[in-house]
Amino acid sequence: VKEFTVNPVGIIRSPFVKKDDAPIQGAFVPDTVGQVELFSEFAEGLKDIEGFSHLILLYRFDRAGEVELVRPTFLDDVPHGIFATRHPCRPNGIGLTVVRLLGREENVLTVSGIDVLDKTPLIDIKPYVPRFDAHPEAASGWFAGKEPRPKPTGRE
């Protein structure tokens, strides 16, 4: 199984300049607006995206610290396996957020519910399709009952 190279296709603009400013999850800040700017050479690939109300963004956690396979998270002081969390310090450092699509102007999408740091490298955009992606009945594991709270310090 071989390694491969990822070349970002754009950049995400958000109001969150510092790590401490960024929310734990976009779902906790549904009204936060940001821009997803595709590099112009990829703009053609956005054709028909306006039909979708929600998009899945894949991006690079480019300011994350060292990977720890078992660790406390922003939402819980109990350590969990990294693959049972959405924490940034993970193998391959790829993040995923579902955002709402508000509008498009050429190669720039305006979205809400964004939770990434400003200038985060964009890796991919996928249309959110409820038939594939919506499982409201899914069990939330240790997330069940956890409420948003201020980020504990020193937790990256």
Place this chain on the structure above:
Amino acid sequence: VKEFTVNPVGIIRSPFVKKDDAPIQGAFVPDTVGQVELFSEFAEGLKDIEGFSHLILLYRFDRAGEVELVRPTFLDDVPHGIFATRHPCRPNGIGLTVVRLLGREENVLTVSGIDVLDKTPLIDIKPYVPRFDAHPEAASGWFAGKEPRPKPTGRE
């Protein structure tokens, strides 16, 4: 915005050996069972994953063809922008599927609803959290009303 290297963390086993065998989406084959095998050095990162009923898998489309930014898809003969589709031939070649977690034995997860080719490189596992990820009301764009059909030939 810099490129970076991805090193797979495991391998996905499925009944689909040839491209023509693989379904268009896992949601169309909810009963298909496969295994997600994490390389043993990452096994510790699975702690507490059993509490989740659904997982998001990120994987490498390692047998996809050339990227075309606007193209017909498996479900539609009308061309769409690649970022408005889930087609494998996309910039950075990263796929996403939501699967149901059936069980775990050490570093191997058994899942259902798998749609990838056998021996697909695994990039990441994320817990599916309905509060973040379930948007049953989302608009499906051009997917609306499209039904599963045999894959058109020559469409990768």
